[in-house]
Amino acid sequence: xxxxxxxxxxxxxxxxxxxxxxxxxxxxxxxxxxxxxxxxxxxxxxxxxxxxxxxxxxxxxxxxxxxxxxxxxxxxxxxxxxxxxxxxxxxxxxxxxxxxxxxxxxxxxxxxxxxxxxxxxxxxxxxxxxxxxxxxxxxxxxxxxxxxxxxxxxxxxxxxxxxxxxxxxxxxxxxxxxxxxxxxxxxxxxxxxxxxxxxxxxxxxxxxxxxxxxxxxxxxxxxxxxxxxxxxxxxxxxxxxxxxxxxxxxxxxxxxxxxxxxxxxxxxxxxxxxxxxxxxxxxxxxxxxxxxxxxxxxxxxxxxxxxxxxxxxxxxxxxxxxxxxxxxxxxxxxxxxxxxxxxxxxxxxxxxxxxxxxxxxxxxxxxxxxxxxxxxxxxxxxxxxxxxxxxxxxxxxxxxxxxxxxxxxxxxxx
Ligand SMILES: Cc1ncc(COP(=O)(O)O)c(C=O)c1O
Numbered sequence: 515x516x517x518x519x520x521x522x523x524x525x526x527x528x529x530x531x532x533x534x535x536x537x538x539x540x541x542x543x544x545x546x547x548x549x550x551x552x553x554x555x556x557x558x559x560x561x562x563x564x565x566x567x568x569x570x571x572x573x574x575x576x577x578x579x580x581x582x583x584x585x586x587x588x589x590x591x592x593x594x595x596x597x598x599x600x601x602x603x604x605x606x607x608x609x610x611x612x613x614x615x616x617x618x619x620x621x622x623x624x625x626x627x628x629x630x631x632x633x634x635x636x637x638x639x640x641x642x643x644x645x646x647x648x649x650x651x652x653x654x655x656x657x658x659x660x661x662x663x664x665x666x667x668x669x670x671x672x673x674x675x676x677x678x679x680x681x682x683x684x685x686x687x688x689x690x691x692x693x694x695x696x697x698x699x700x701x702x703x704x705x706x707x708x709x710x711x712x713x714x715x716x717x718x719x720x721x722x723x724x725x726x727x728x729x730x731x732x733x734x735x736x737x738x739x740x741x742x743x744x745x746x747x748x749x750x751x752x753x754x755x756x757x758x759x760x761x762x763x764x765x766x767x768x769x770x771x772x773x774x775x776x777x778x779x780x781x782x783x784x785x786x787x788x789x790x791x792x793x794x795x796x797x798x799x800x801x802x803x804x805x806x807x808x809x810x811x812x813x814x815x816x817x818x819x820x821x822x823x824x825x826x827x828x829x830x831x832x833x834x835x836x837x838x839x840x841x842x843x844x845x846x847x848x849x850x851x852x853x854x855x856x857x858x859x860x861x862x863x864x865x866x867x868x869x870x871x872x873x874x875x876x877x878x879x880x881x882x883x884x885x886x887x888x889x890x891x892x893x894x895x896x897x898x899x900x901x902x903x904x905x906x907x908x909x910x911x912x913x914x915x916x917x918x919x920x921x922x923x924x925x926x927x928x
Contacts (some may be wrong), residue, residue: 515900517687517792517811517815517819517904517905518905519819519904519905522811522905523734523756523905525549525551525552525807526548526549526550526551526628526905527549527554528548529548529827529905532873532874533871533874533875533876534679534872534874536622536715536871536873536874536875538708538874538876539873539874539913539914540875540876540905540906541727541875541876541877541900541901541902541903541910541914542876542877542878542899542900542901543721543741543744543852543902543906544645544690544718544741544853544899544901545741545878545901545902546594546740546741546746546879547568547715547721547740547741547742547744548743548808548903548905549744549745549804550661550743550804551745552671552806552807553744553800553803553804553807555663555775555803555927556799556800557723557745557796557799557800558746559640559826560579560582560795560796560800561796563568564578564579564582565579566578566579566796567579567792568580568770568793568795569786573583574732577903578666579795579799579801582798582799583793583795583798583799584919586798586799586801586802586805587599587602587604587785587798587852588731589801589802589805589806590602590639590801590802590805592749593715593720593727593728593805593808593809594725594727594735594752595726595728595729596632596727596728596752596807597755599714599785600755600758600783600784600785600828601752601753601754601784601785601790602750602752602785603750603751603752603757603785603789604748604749604785604789604793604794604797604798605625605658605748605749605750605751606747606748606794607738607740607747607749607900608639608715608716608717608736608737608738608750609639609738609747609748609749610749610751611637611734611736611737611749611750611751612639612640612643612684612713612715612856613643613734614751614764614788615643615684615713615734615736615751616643616644616646616647616766617647617738617754617764618758618761618762618763618788619711619733619734619761620644620647620648620711620717621647621755622680622760622762623654623682623711623763624647624648624651624653624681625651625681625683626652626684627652627653627654628651628653628654628682629653629654629655629656629675629678629679629680629681630644630647630654630655630656630681630684630686631651631655631656631657631658631675631678631680631682631683631684631705631710632644632646632655632656632657632658632677632683632684632685632920633657633660633667633685633686633696633889634657634658634659634660634886634887634890634891635648635660635667635686635689635691635692635694635716635881635884635887635891636684636685636715636884636886636887637685637686637690637715637884638883638884638885639715639717639736639748639883639888640684640685640713640715644682644684644694644764646780647901650814650851652765653681653704656669656678657675657886658672658675658685659671659891660692660887660891661841662891662892663840664842664843664846665689665692665693665694665840665842665843666694666696666842666846667694667696670677672701672704679708679709679710680705680708680710681709681710681711681714682710682711683700683701683702683705683710683711683712683713684712684713684714684715685701685712685713685714686714686715686717687714687716687718687725688716688718688719688722688723688851689841689884689887690717690718690719690853690882690883690884691733691840691841691855691882691884691887691888691892691897691899692840692841692842692850692887693824693841693842693850693851693852693853693854693855694841694842694850695719695723695849695850695851697870698712698714698730698732699729699730699731702730702731702732703731704830706731707795707863711733711734711757712731712732712733712734713732713734713735713736713910714730714734714735714736715736715737715739716735716736716737716854717736717737717738718741718851719737719851720735720737720741720742720743721742721808721903722745722813722816722817722820722851722852722903723813723816723817723851724813724814724817726875727752731752731782732752733750733753733754734751734753734757735750735751735752735753736749736750736751736752737749737750738750739797739800739801739804742804742805742808743804743807743808744797744800744801744803744805744832745797745798745800745801745804747794747795747797748794748800748801749796751788751905754803754835755784758784758785758787758788758873759784759893763781763788763790764785765788765790765791766779766790767789767790768790768791769782769786769789769791769792769793770782770786770787770789770790771786784791802897811904814825816903816904819904820851820852820902820904820906821847821848821850821852823835823852823902823906823908824847824850824851824853824854824902825847826843826851826908826911827854827900827902827911828843828844828847828854829844829912830911830915831854831856831915831918832844832914834915834918834919834922835881835928836858836859836927836928837856837858838856838859838923839854839855839856840855840856840897841854852886852901852903852906853899853900853901854879854897854899854900854901855882855897855898856897856898856899856900856918857894857897857898858898858918858921858922858925858927859922859925859927859928860927861925861927862895862896863879863896863897863898864879864896865920865921865925866879866898866918867879867898868916869917869920869921869924870898870914872879873916873917873920874913875902875910875912875913875914875917877898877899877914878898878899878901879896879897879898879899881896881897882897882899900914
Protein backbone atom coordinates (compact mmCIF):
# COMPACT_ATOMS: atom_id res chain seq x y z
CA UNK A 515 0.00 0.00 0.00
CA UNK A 516 1.46 3.42 -0.92
CA UNK A 517 1.75 5.76 2.05
CA UNK A 518 -0.91 8.43 1.63
CA UNK A 519 0.84 11.43 3.18
CA UNK A 520 -1.82 13.91 2.02
CA UNK A 521 -4.53 11.93 3.84
CA UNK A 522 -2.32 11.69 6.94
CA UNK A 523 -1.66 15.45 6.91
CA UNK A 524 -5.39 16.08 6.93
CA UNK A 525 -5.52 14.37 10.35
CA UNK A 526 -3.28 17.07 11.90
CA UNK A 527 -5.05 20.42 12.31
CA UNK A 528 -1.81 22.25 13.11
CA UNK A 529 -0.32 21.35 9.73
CA UNK A 530 -2.98 23.50 8.07
CA UNK A 531 -1.78 26.58 9.98
CA UNK A 532 0.88 29.21 9.33
CA UNK A 533 4.05 30.23 11.13
CA UNK A 534 5.66 33.63 10.58
CA UNK A 535 2.97 34.22 7.95
CA UNK A 536 4.01 31.16 5.87
CA UNK A 537 2.50 27.72 5.51
CA UNK A 538 3.93 25.74 8.48
CA UNK A 539 6.63 23.21 7.65
CA UNK A 540 7.15 21.20 10.80
CA UNK A 541 10.55 19.48 10.84
CA UNK A 542 10.98 19.04 14.59
CA UNK A 543 9.17 15.81 15.42
CA UNK A 544 12.21 14.40 17.26
CA UNK A 545 11.56 17.13 19.85
CA UNK A 546 7.83 16.45 19.93
CA UNK A 547 5.43 15.14 17.30
CA UNK A 548 2.25 16.87 16.22
CA UNK A 549 -1.06 15.40 17.39
CA UNK A 550 -3.79 13.93 15.18
CA UNK A 551 -7.45 14.85 15.71
CA UNK A 552 -8.24 11.46 17.28
CA UNK A 553 -5.78 12.14 20.12
CA UNK A 554 -7.08 15.67 20.70
CA UNK A 555 -10.63 14.27 20.66
CA UNK A 556 -9.77 11.51 23.15
CA UNK A 557 -8.73 14.17 25.71
CA UNK A 558 -11.87 16.19 25.11
CA UNK A 559 -14.07 13.10 25.23
CA UNK A 560 -12.66 12.07 28.62
CA UNK A 561 -13.37 15.48 30.16
CA UNK A 562 -16.76 15.90 28.52
CA UNK A 563 -18.15 12.39 29.03
CA UNK A 564 -16.39 10.46 31.81
CA UNK A 565 -14.02 12.58 33.89
CA UNK A 566 -13.50 10.79 37.23
CA UNK A 567 -10.59 9.48 39.25
CA UNK A 568 -9.46 5.94 38.48
CA UNK A 569 -9.19 2.80 40.65
CA UNK A 570 -11.23 4.44 43.42
CA UNK A 571 -14.83 5.09 42.50
CA UNK A 572 -17.58 2.47 42.63
CA UNK A 573 -19.60 4.31 40.04
CA UNK A 574 -19.88 4.14 36.27
CA UNK A 575 -17.81 7.20 35.34
CA UNK A 576 -14.86 6.05 37.41
CA UNK A 577 -15.14 2.50 36.08
CA UNK A 578 -15.15 3.80 32.50
CA UNK A 579 -12.10 6.01 33.12
CA UNK A 580 -10.26 3.13 34.84
CA UNK A 581 -11.06 0.82 31.94
CA UNK A 582 -9.81 3.33 29.34
CA UNK A 583 -6.61 3.91 31.34
CA UNK A 584 -5.93 0.19 31.66
CA UNK A 585 -6.71 -0.36 27.97
CA UNK A 586 -4.04 2.19 27.14
CA UNK A 587 -1.51 0.14 29.14
CA UNK A 588 -2.61 -3.01 27.30
CA UNK A 589 -2.01 -1.23 24.00
CA UNK A 590 1.43 -0.03 25.16
CA UNK A 591 2.31 -3.58 26.26
CA UNK A 592 1.26 -5.02 22.88
CA UNK A 593 3.16 -2.29 21.00
CA UNK A 594 6.50 -3.42 22.46
CA UNK A 595 5.54 -7.10 22.93
CA UNK A 596 5.65 -6.96 26.73
CA UNK A 597 3.90 -9.76 28.64
CA UNK A 598 1.21 -7.46 30.03
CA UNK A 599 0.29 -4.30 31.87
CA UNK A 600 2.27 -5.39 34.95
CA UNK A 601 5.37 -4.48 32.92
CA UNK A 602 4.16 -1.00 31.95
CA UNK A 603 4.79 1.75 34.50
CA UNK A 604 3.52 5.18 33.47
CA UNK A 605 5.78 8.12 34.28
CA UNK A 606 5.90 11.75 33.11
CA UNK A 607 8.34 11.13 30.24
CA UNK A 608 11.36 9.09 29.12
CA UNK A 609 13.55 11.22 31.36
CA UNK A 610 11.57 10.25 34.44
CA UNK A 611 11.58 6.60 33.35
CA UNK A 612 15.39 6.58 33.12
CA UNK A 613 15.69 8.39 36.46
CA UNK A 614 13.27 5.91 38.01
CA UNK A 615 15.51 2.99 36.98
CA UNK A 616 18.58 4.82 38.30
CA UNK A 617 16.89 5.71 41.59
CA UNK A 618 15.34 2.31 42.22
CA UNK A 619 16.92 -0.76 40.62
CA UNK A 620 20.35 0.79 40.11
CA UNK A 621 20.50 2.64 43.44
CA UNK A 622 19.65 -0.64 45.16
CA UNK A 623 22.19 -2.74 43.22
CA UNK A 624 25.22 -0.61 42.29
CA UNK A 625 28.04 -0.96 44.82
CA UNK A 626 31.25 0.94 45.47
CA UNK A 627 33.76 0.35 42.64
CA UNK A 628 31.14 -1.02 40.19
CA UNK A 629 31.09 0.13 36.57
CA UNK A 630 28.10 1.70 34.83
CA UNK A 631 28.31 1.79 31.04
CA UNK A 632 26.64 4.26 28.66
CA UNK A 633 27.73 5.77 25.32
CA UNK A 634 29.01 9.12 24.13
CA UNK A 635 25.86 9.57 22.00
CA UNK A 636 23.36 9.68 24.87
CA UNK A 637 20.80 12.40 25.51
CA UNK A 638 21.32 14.17 28.87
CA UNK A 639 18.42 12.07 30.21
CA UNK A 640 20.59 9.00 29.91
CA UNK A 641 23.77 10.65 31.23
CA UNK A 642 22.92 12.84 34.20
CA UNK A 643 20.98 10.21 36.22
CA UNK A 644 24.03 7.92 35.93
CA UNK A 645 26.49 10.67 36.86
CA UNK A 646 24.38 11.36 39.95
CA UNK A 647 24.20 7.68 40.83
CA UNK A 648 27.91 7.06 40.21
CA UNK A 649 28.71 9.95 42.56
CA UNK A 650 26.32 8.74 45.25
CA UNK A 651 27.29 5.06 45.13
CA UNK A 652 31.03 5.60 44.43
CA UNK A 653 30.80 3.80 41.10
CA UNK A 654 32.61 4.56 37.83
CA UNK A 655 30.78 5.76 34.73
CA UNK A 656 32.32 4.54 31.44
CA UNK A 657 31.42 5.71 27.94
CA UNK A 658 31.51 3.66 24.74
CA UNK A 659 33.15 5.95 22.19
CA UNK A 660 31.51 7.15 19.00
CA UNK A 661 33.43 6.72 15.75
CA UNK A 662 33.07 10.25 14.39
CA UNK A 663 33.70 9.15 10.79
CA UNK A 664 30.90 6.59 10.66
CA UNK A 665 28.60 8.06 13.32
CA UNK A 666 28.37 4.62 14.90
CA UNK A 667 29.65 3.13 18.13
CA UNK A 668 33.33 2.19 18.12
CA UNK A 669 33.49 -1.61 18.35
CA UNK A 670 36.88 -1.69 20.06
CA UNK A 671 35.73 0.77 22.69
CA UNK A 672 32.57 -1.31 23.18
CA UNK A 673 34.54 -4.48 23.90
CA UNK A 674 37.07 -2.68 26.11
CA UNK A 675 34.24 -1.22 28.19
CA UNK A 676 32.45 -4.59 28.42
CA UNK A 677 35.64 -6.23 29.66
CA UNK A 678 35.38 -4.07 32.79
CA UNK A 679 32.25 -6.05 33.72
CA UNK A 680 29.64 -3.30 34.10
CA UNK A 681 26.65 -3.95 36.34
CA UNK A 682 24.47 -1.53 34.35
CA UNK A 683 24.50 -0.94 30.59
CA UNK A 684 22.21 1.89 29.51
CA UNK A 685 22.14 2.76 25.83
CA UNK A 686 20.04 4.65 23.35
CA UNK A 687 18.45 2.66 20.55
CA UNK A 688 18.53 5.71 18.26
CA UNK A 689 20.57 8.88 18.61
CA UNK A 690 18.65 12.17 18.56
CA UNK A 691 21.66 13.91 16.94
CA UNK A 692 23.29 11.37 14.64
CA UNK A 693 20.15 9.39 13.86
CA UNK A 694 22.23 6.23 14.34
CA UNK A 695 20.31 3.07 15.23
CA UNK A 696 22.36 0.99 17.66
CA UNK A 697 22.15 -2.78 17.61
CA UNK A 698 20.82 -2.98 21.15
CA UNK A 699 20.00 -6.68 20.80
CA UNK A 700 23.66 -7.60 20.28
CA UNK A 701 24.80 -5.19 23.00
CA UNK A 702 22.19 -6.59 25.45
CA UNK A 703 23.44 -10.14 24.83
CA UNK A 704 27.02 -9.09 25.45
CA UNK A 705 26.04 -7.09 28.56
CA UNK A 706 24.03 -9.99 30.00
CA UNK A 707 26.96 -12.35 29.47
CA UNK A 708 28.89 -9.99 31.79
CA UNK A 709 26.03 -10.02 34.30
CA UNK A 710 24.81 -6.45 33.64
CA UNK A 711 21.23 -5.21 33.68
CA UNK A 712 20.32 -3.62 30.33
CA UNK A 713 18.38 -0.39 29.95
CA UNK A 714 17.34 0.87 26.52
CA UNK A 715 16.42 4.49 25.84
CA UNK A 716 13.72 4.12 23.20
CA UNK A 717 12.68 7.79 23.03
CA UNK A 718 13.75 8.10 19.37
CA UNK A 719 13.10 4.52 18.26
CA UNK A 720 9.67 3.48 19.56
CA UNK A 721 7.83 6.22 17.55
CA UNK A 722 9.50 5.18 14.30
CA UNK A 723 10.16 1.44 14.14
CA UNK A 724 8.88 -1.89 15.46
CA UNK A 725 10.58 -2.66 18.76
CA UNK A 726 10.18 -5.99 20.55
CA UNK A 727 11.42 -6.10 24.14
CA UNK A 728 11.50 -9.90 24.13
CA UNK A 729 13.62 -10.00 21.00
CA UNK A 730 16.04 -7.37 22.37
CA UNK A 731 15.87 -9.00 25.82
CA UNK A 732 16.36 -5.67 27.60
CA UNK A 733 15.56 -5.44 31.30
CA UNK A 734 14.17 -1.90 31.06
CA UNK A 735 12.98 0.36 28.24
CA UNK A 736 12.10 4.05 28.47
CA UNK A 737 10.07 6.19 26.06
CA UNK A 738 7.72 9.22 25.84
CA UNK A 739 4.19 9.43 24.44
CA UNK A 740 4.62 12.97 23.11
CA UNK A 741 7.13 11.91 20.43
CA UNK A 742 4.67 9.37 19.00
CA UNK A 743 1.47 11.38 18.36
CA UNK A 744 0.57 11.25 22.07
CA UNK A 745 0.22 13.88 24.79
CA UNK A 746 2.98 15.48 26.84
CA UNK A 747 3.33 14.45 30.48
CA UNK A 748 3.15 10.71 29.83
CA UNK A 749 6.10 8.34 29.61
CA UNK A 750 6.66 4.62 29.89
CA UNK A 751 9.09 2.60 31.93
CA UNK A 752 8.90 -1.00 30.74
CA UNK A 753 10.61 -3.54 32.97
CA UNK A 754 10.73 -7.32 33.21
CA UNK A 755 8.49 -8.59 36.03
CA UNK A 756 11.31 -10.19 38.03
CA UNK A 757 13.12 -6.83 38.08
CA UNK A 758 10.01 -4.96 39.21
CA UNK A 759 9.32 -7.59 41.87
CA UNK A 760 12.78 -7.06 43.39
CA UNK A 761 12.61 -3.24 43.28
CA UNK A 762 11.42 -0.95 46.01
CA UNK A 763 9.05 1.82 44.91
CA UNK A 764 10.44 5.35 44.70
CA UNK A 765 7.33 7.25 45.79
CA UNK A 766 4.89 6.42 48.53
CA UNK A 767 1.25 7.49 48.77
CA UNK A 768 -2.18 6.58 47.47
CA UNK A 769 -2.66 3.82 44.88
CA UNK A 770 0.78 2.22 45.40
CA UNK A 771 -0.23 0.47 48.63
CA UNK A 772 -2.31 -2.57 49.51
CA UNK A 773 -2.66 -1.82 53.24
CA UNK A 774 -1.41 0.87 55.59
CA UNK A 775 -1.30 0.73 59.40
CA UNK A 776 0.05 3.30 61.84
CA UNK A 777 3.32 1.36 61.82
CA UNK A 778 3.82 0.09 58.30
CA UNK A 779 2.34 -0.62 54.89
CA UNK A 780 2.31 -3.27 52.16
CA UNK A 781 2.75 -2.57 48.46
CA UNK A 782 0.20 -2.88 45.71
CA UNK A 783 0.80 -5.32 42.83
CA UNK A 784 2.52 -4.47 39.55
CA UNK A 785 2.63 -1.97 37.95
CA UNK A 786 0.70 0.13 40.49
CA UNK A 787 3.39 -0.19 43.16
CA UNK A 788 5.37 2.37 41.13
CA UNK A 789 2.51 4.81 40.46
CA UNK A 790 1.78 6.78 43.64
CA UNK A 791 -1.02 9.34 43.65
CA UNK A 792 -3.55 10.31 41.00
CA UNK A 793 -2.25 9.36 37.56
CA UNK A 794 -2.16 11.45 34.40
CA UNK A 795 -5.52 9.96 33.42
CA UNK A 796 -6.18 12.10 30.35
CA UNK A 797 -2.61 11.47 29.22
CA UNK A 798 -2.93 7.72 29.56
CA UNK A 799 -6.22 7.66 27.69
CA UNK A 800 -4.94 9.93 24.91
CA UNK A 801 -1.82 7.76 24.63
CA UNK A 802 -4.09 4.79 23.93
CA UNK A 803 -5.62 6.76 21.04
CA UNK A 804 -2.12 7.67 19.81
CA UNK A 805 -1.04 4.01 19.77
CA UNK A 806 -4.17 3.10 17.79
CA UNK A 807 -3.33 5.85 15.30
CA UNK A 808 0.30 4.70 15.05
CA UNK A 809 -0.79 1.10 14.46
CA UNK A 810 -3.31 2.28 11.87
CA UNK A 811 -0.50 3.83 9.83
CA UNK A 812 1.78 0.86 10.49
CA UNK A 813 5.26 1.17 11.96
CA UNK A 814 6.87 -0.60 8.99
CA UNK A 815 5.28 1.89 6.59
CA UNK A 816 6.29 4.86 8.77
CA UNK A 817 9.86 3.53 8.91
CA UNK A 818 10.00 3.13 5.11
CA UNK A 819 8.59 6.60 4.53
CA UNK A 820 11.05 8.24 6.94
CA UNK A 821 14.00 6.38 5.45
CA UNK A 822 13.10 7.67 2.00
CA UNK A 823 12.86 11.23 3.39
CA UNK A 824 16.20 10.83 5.17
CA UNK A 825 17.85 9.51 2.02
CA UNK A 826 16.43 12.42 0.04
CA UNK A 827 17.56 14.98 2.65
CA UNK A 828 21.08 13.51 2.85
CA UNK A 829 21.34 13.62 -0.97
CA UNK A 830 20.06 17.17 -1.29
CA UNK A 831 22.12 18.55 1.60
CA UNK A 832 25.16 16.66 0.29
CA UNK A 833 24.92 18.68 -2.94
CA UNK A 834 25.18 22.06 -1.17
CA UNK A 835 28.65 23.47 -0.76
CA UNK A 836 29.48 24.50 2.80
CA UNK A 837 26.89 22.17 4.35
CA UNK A 838 27.96 19.22 6.53
CA UNK A 839 25.68 16.47 7.77
CA UNK A 840 26.29 14.17 10.72
CA UNK A 841 25.71 10.49 11.39
CA UNK A 842 25.92 7.42 9.13
CA UNK A 843 26.27 8.36 5.46
CA UNK A 844 23.92 7.63 2.58
CA UNK A 845 24.93 4.00 2.10
CA UNK A 846 23.93 3.27 5.70
CA UNK A 847 20.57 5.02 5.57
CA UNK A 848 18.96 1.79 6.84
CA UNK A 849 20.93 2.32 10.08
CA UNK A 850 19.31 5.73 10.66
CA UNK A 851 16.04 7.08 12.00
CA UNK A 852 14.39 10.04 10.28
CA UNK A 853 16.48 13.00 11.30
CA UNK A 854 19.45 14.87 9.88
CA UNK A 855 21.69 17.19 11.92
CA UNK A 856 23.62 19.69 9.83
CA UNK A 857 25.78 22.80 9.84
CA UNK A 858 26.12 25.60 7.29
CA UNK A 859 29.67 26.97 7.15
CA UNK A 860 30.45 28.56 10.52
CA UNK A 861 26.94 29.99 10.95
CA UNK A 862 25.53 29.50 14.46
CA UNK A 863 22.64 27.01 14.47
CA UNK A 864 20.37 29.59 16.14
CA UNK A 865 20.89 31.91 13.16
CA UNK A 866 20.05 29.05 10.79
CA UNK A 867 16.88 28.29 12.77
CA UNK A 868 15.91 31.97 12.69
CA UNK A 869 16.09 32.09 8.88
CA UNK A 870 14.11 28.83 8.74
CA UNK A 871 11.50 30.34 11.07
CA UNK A 872 11.15 33.37 8.82
CA UNK A 873 10.30 30.91 6.05
CA UNK A 874 7.71 29.06 8.13
CA UNK A 875 10.01 26.09 8.86
CA UNK A 876 10.41 24.74 12.40
CA UNK A 877 13.71 23.00 13.11
CA UNK A 878 15.74 22.37 16.29
CA UNK A 879 19.02 24.17 16.91
CA UNK A 880 21.62 24.00 19.68
CA UNK A 881 23.25 21.18 21.62
CA UNK A 882 20.16 18.95 21.40
CA UNK A 883 20.47 17.95 25.07
CA UNK A 884 23.55 15.97 24.05
CA UNK A 885 26.34 18.40 24.97
CA UNK A 886 29.02 15.72 25.46
CA UNK A 887 28.38 14.42 21.91
CA UNK A 888 28.03 17.80 20.19
CA UNK A 889 30.78 19.67 22.02
CA UNK A 890 33.34 17.05 23.10
CA UNK A 891 32.99 14.41 20.38
CA UNK A 892 31.82 16.28 17.26
CA UNK A 893 33.66 19.45 18.42
CA UNK A 894 30.80 21.75 17.42
CA UNK A 895 29.27 24.55 19.39
CA UNK A 896 25.79 23.90 18.03
CA UNK A 897 24.02 22.04 15.22
CA UNK A 898 20.77 22.49 13.32
CA UNK A 899 18.52 19.44 12.94
CA UNK A 900 15.55 18.58 10.78
CA UNK A 901 13.51 15.57 11.85
CA UNK A 902 10.70 13.77 10.07
CA UNK A 903 7.53 11.87 10.78
CA UNK A 904 4.72 10.23 8.86
CA UNK A 905 3.28 13.60 7.79
CA UNK A 906 6.41 15.08 6.18
CA UNK A 907 7.07 15.31 2.45
CA UNK A 908 9.99 15.68 0.05
CA UNK A 909 8.56 19.09 -0.93
CA UNK A 910 9.09 20.21 2.66
CA UNK A 911 12.72 19.12 2.43
CA UNK A 912 13.00 21.16 -0.78
CA UNK A 913 11.75 24.18 1.19
CA UNK A 914 14.42 23.49 3.83
CA UNK A 915 17.06 23.36 1.08
CA UNK A 916 15.85 26.75 -0.23
CA UNK A 917 16.11 28.12 3.33
CA UNK A 918 19.71 26.86 3.56
CA UNK A 919 20.51 28.77 0.35
CA UNK A 920 19.06 31.89 2.03
CA UNK A 921 21.23 31.27 5.12
CA UNK A 922 24.29 31.04 2.87
CA UNK A 923 23.38 34.31 1.19
CA UNK A 924 22.61 36.22 4.40
CA UNK A 925 25.74 35.00 6.21
CA UNK A 926 27.93 35.02 3.10
CA UNK A 927 28.90 31.33 3.16
CA UNK A 928 30.66 30.27 -0.06
C1 LIG B 1 17.32 9.98 22.79
C2 LIG B 1 16.45 10.70 23.77
N1 LIG B 1 16.33 10.22 25.01
C3 LIG B 1 15.56 10.82 25.93
C4 LIG B 1 14.87 11.97 25.63
C5 LIG B 1 14.05 12.62 26.69
O1 LIG B 1 12.71 12.62 26.36
P1 LIG B 1 11.69 13.46 27.29
O2 LIG B 1 12.13 14.89 27.21
O3 LIG B 1 10.37 13.21 26.66
O4 LIG B 1 11.82 12.90 28.64
C6 LIG B 1 14.96 12.51 24.35
C7 LIG B 1 14.26 13.76 24.00
O5 LIG B 1 14.49 14.39 23.02
C8 LIG B 1 15.77 11.85 23.39
O6 LIG B 1 15.90 12.34 22.16
